[in-house]
Amino acid sequence: MNNLRHLISPLDLSLKEIDKILSLAATIKENPKSYSKKCEGLKLATLFYEPSTRTRLSFETAMLNLGGSIIGFSDAANSSVSKGETVSDTMRIINCFADICAIRHNKEGAALVAASKATIPVINAGDGGHQHPTQTLTDLNTIRSLKGRLSGLKIGFCGDLKFGRTVHSLIHALVRYPDNEFVLISPDELRVPAYIRDDVLIHSGVKFTEVQRLEDSLSDLDILYMTRVQKERFFNEEEYIRLKDRYILDKEKMKLAGPEMLILHPLPRVNEIATEVDDDPRAVYFKQVEYGVYARMALILFLLGKEDTSC
Amino acid sequence: MLNVSGLKDGIVLDHIQAGMSTKIFNYLGLEKLDCQVAMIRNARSSKMGRKDIIKIEGGLDMVDLDVLGYLDHNITINIIKDEKIVEKRCLKLPKRLTNVLKCKNPRCITTDDKGLPHIFFLANEETQTYRCLYCEETASK
Structure with missing residues (x-):
């Protein structure tokens, strides 16, 4: 394939390309039927070494909506990994079977390794606590669709900002738009890693603050991005138990937020958002899932070079 | 002398x-x-x-x-x-180092796939910070 493209980090896409993908996602949402045969005869391989519900099903739904087919595995135990096969070797095999591939792995950098051996487009569907660029496209699509813009926003990130790969990827993406401001709300142990604070936030000169109390920040946020403290990222269970319920967004706290503030969450949610908040019109985390399918449909078309072909 | x-x-x-x-x-x-x-x-x-x-x-x-x-x-x-x-x-700070440093992040793919080269890139020339190409963990000298 000429001009082989992958999506490993949100930075692999220029702002113009992101805009193109999000515009295409909006068009697909308006008229999904006209895209239902775009990928006829093509196969998406979903290589999920780590459990996932939303992301894998979202990718599979996206490809099926485009008329394509799915192959893959949803658990490393059911693949040749259990026999000791490396990501590089698995990728060399998948090159022969599929036209595009989405990979999720618990180790950071796995998607980059896969891409280095790929002759088909590779999409990083999450690599450890590192990056999750298609969740970023989902988040950007949600914000752009519901707020009408991706700039001039005050965004609060709350919870596990250390291992929260969706947070890292979204910060990476949003610092590129003008006049955004960030409030990073986390316990000291779960602050954003140095490569985000130093190389992304400080380096870009964007305005940001790091705080520990959620209540103090709610009143002037445009977006509150809640995250789960991820048990699977801790080597020490005691540490997890100590930190897991640090932030719980409930109806009481929502009284402190503005009427236009949107609550996003990459899901799954555990305790960090009380179910009583779900009916609040500002809670858009289930709508996010739908925007995710359109974003992934648009991305698949973009990476396969089919975004401009007529319906 | x-x-x-x-x-x-x-x-x-x-x-x-x-x-x-x-x-x-x-x-x-x-x-x-x-x-x-x-x-x-x-x-x-x-x-x-x-x-x-x-x-x-x-x-x-x-x-x-x-x-x-x-x-x-x-x-x-x-x-x-x-x-x-x-x-x-x-001498200049090299842009990339291959198999000079080892990534110490236990979550890095290099801990799984032992055959991978350990590659670090110069992330910040001013602070002389190198990061792992795969997981972006900061290198420690």
Whole structure:
């Protein structure tokens, strides 16, 4: 394939390309039927070494909506990994079977390794606590669709900002738009890693603050991005138990937020958002899932070079 | 003044920070060379007060300049021919290091796939920060 493209980090896409993908996602949402045969005869391989519900099903739904087919595995135990096969070797095999591939792995950098051996487009569907660029496209699509813009926003990130790969990827993406401001709300142990604070936030000169109390920040946020403290990222269970319920967004706290503030969450949610908040019109985390399918449909078309072909 | 015999053809790594020559010797794998290698520690220096020096018999291909640049880019390399300095080279921070450092992040793919090269890239020249290409973990010297 000429001009082989992958999506490993949100930075692999220029702002113009992101805009193109999000515009295409909006068009697909308006008229999904006209895209239902775009990928006829093509196969998406979903290589999920780590459990996932939303992301894998979202990718599979996206490809099926485009008329394509799915192959893959949803658990490393059911693949040749259990026999000791490396990501590089698995990728060399998948090159022969599929036209595009989405990979999720618990180790950071796995998607980059896969891409280095790929002759088909590779999409990083999450690599450890590192990056999750298609969740970023989902988040950007949600914000752009519901707020009408991706700039001039005050965004609060709350919870596990250390291992929260969706947070890292979204910060990476949003610092590129003008006049955004960030409030990073986390316990000291779960602050954003140095490569985000130093190389992304400080380096870009964007305005940001790091705080520990959620209540103090709610009143002037445009977006509150809640995250789960991820048990699977801790080597020490005691540490997890100590930190897991640090932030719980409930109806009481929502009284402190503005009427236009949107609550996003990459899901799954555990305790960090009380179910009583779900009916609040500002809670858009289930709508996010739908925007995710359109974003992934648009991305698949973009990476396969089919975004401009007529319906 | 301690007298170390002159070098006819070879290289001299000069202006090594005092006390660092052993580390550089090890990183460069100089123990594997079968030519003459001299390590001088705490030599008097008008510029640095004290410095270390390493003299190696042979050509420039005996040392990995990227490794050296990473360890201390203030080191000067003097190339000696017929006992005379014919060239002085300054080092730069290398943009990329392959199999010089090991990623210590237990979540990095390099811990799973042992055959992968350990690659670090220069993330910030000002702070001389290197990060793992795969997981972006900061390198520790």
